[in-house]
Amino acid sequence: MLTDRIEARWISAFAHVFELCKMHSNERIVILSESQSNELNVHLAELALGQLGLSYYNIKVPTPADVPGPVIRSTGACTALDNQPDAVAALTQSDVVIDLTIEGLMHAAQTAAILKSGARIMNISSEHPDVLCRLVPTDDLKDKALDAVSRCRATQKMHVSTSGGTDLTVNMNKAITVGVWGWTDKPGTLAHWPGGIVVSFPQAKSVNGILIYQPGDMNLTFKRYFDSTVKLVIKNDYVTDIIGTGTDACLMRDYFAAFKDKHAYATSHVGWGFNAAARYEALTMYNKEAINGTELRAVAGNFLYSTGANEFANRFTRGHFDLPLMSANIALDDTLVVDNGKLV
Numbered sequence: 001m002l003t004d005r006i007e008a009r010w011i012s013a014f015a016h017v018f019e020l021c022k023m024h025s026n027e028r029i030v031i032l033s034e035s036q037s038n039e040l041n042v043h044l045a046e047l048a049l050g051q052l053g054l055s056y057y058n059i060k061v062p063t064p065a066d067v068p069g070p071v072i073r074s075t076g077a078c079t080a081l082d083n084q085p086d087a088v089a090a091l092t093q094s095d096v097v098i099d100l101t102i103e104g105l106m107h108a109a110q111t112a113a114i115l116k117s118g119a120r121i122m123n124i125s126s127e128h129p130d131v132l133c134r135l136v137p138t139d140d141l142k143d144k145a146l147d148a149v150s151r152c153r154a155t156q157k158m159h160v161s162t163s164g165g166t167d168l169t170v171n172m173n174k175a176i177t178v179g180v181w182g183w184t185d186k187p188g189t190l191a192h193w194p195g196g197i198v199v200s201f202p203q204a205k206s207v208n209g210i211l212i213y214q215p216g217d218m219n220l221t222f223k224r225y226f227d228s229t230v231k232l233v234i235k236n237d238y239v240t241d242i243i244g245t246g247t248d249a250c251l252m253r254d255y256f257a258a259f260k261d262k263h264a265y266a267t268s269h270v271g272w273g274f275n276a277a278a279r280y281e282a283l284t285m286y287n288k289e290a291i292n293g294t295e296l297r298a299v300a301g302n303f304l305y306s307t308g309a310n311e312f313a314n315r316f317t318r319g320h321f322d323l324p325l326m327s328a329n330i331a332l333d334d335t336l337v338v339d340n341g342k343l344v
């Protein structure tokens with residue numbers, strides 16, 4: 001990562017992921033990007049498709065201007081397709097969308113229609129290619145994801161605790177759970193690379209308790225490690241109190257409030273990471289603009305708690321925090337799946 005000269009191993013990594021996606025020559029493959037996308041990754045996708053002998057075309061749309069108000073980063077909710085009906089129509093005609101938008105299509109308004117058309121969306125997180133290369137998906141991630149999904153779907157209650165005082169209960173009844181292992185070969189589904197995450201979107205009024213963030217935990221919206229303690233009080237899904245005297249609490253209180261939207265305080269998703277290749281220290285090693293932080297969401301054994309939109313509880317908002325808690329215990333109906341930050 002000293003210079004951005006294209007490396008053969010980067011092309012191979014992209015080609016390997018496309019092979020996992022079972023892209024073949026009689027499919028319509030579209031590379032979707034925007035004007036501020038990481039051009040290096042767009043080039044790598046093109047070169048990898050070329051290497052595999054697969055034809056494709058590009059759809060490139062302008063990156064929308066930031067709207068006044070809080071700065072939005074790493075939400076997974078691309079807005080570049082808003083007011084782009086022709087581009088969306090073309091995507092719904094495709095078999096594969098290689099998604100290189102900055103935020104990704106995970107929670108974009110147009111994603112449901114694209115998936116419903118039968119296209120599969122392979123999101124490549126806006127990371128430096130070295131990060132992607134280190135985190136090329138492996139078969140075990142799929143096994144772990146399927147196992148985690150079936151456990152979450154079968155559970156009634158998730159309980160999260162730490163020695164620092166975290167005590168959170170999530171009613172998992174009818175929660176919507178998805179597992180991401182890093183590639184998709186199935187029509188109408190979306191995956192992102194890097195993978196290694198299970199996330200559940202609980203129904204309304206399902207999340208209650210206290211989360212204690214301590215130095216070394218992560219705030220991936222701000223792309224920083226906590227260096228002070230923050231206590232979040234959560235009642236019926238909503239953060240009702242943000243207690244702390246350090247920089248982290250100050251920043252979070254201000255950012256939450258900036259949306260002037262009560263749903264910004266609500267729970268979006270809960271889950272954990274299980275990618276053994278994802279590195280906890282990664283956030284210290286790259287410039288912020290070089291990464292999107294998906295690696296940190298996938299660090300094995302973190303409890304990933306997120307605030308913001310939860311379409312399954314009928315809540316929509318632009319605010320979104322992804323807050324991995326390290327060294328937590330996660331129990332599903334009293335069976336530990338993560339013990340003091342280690343996968344069981």
Ligand SMILES: [Fe+2]
Pocket residue numbers: 075076268269306320321322
């Ligand atoms: Fe999130």
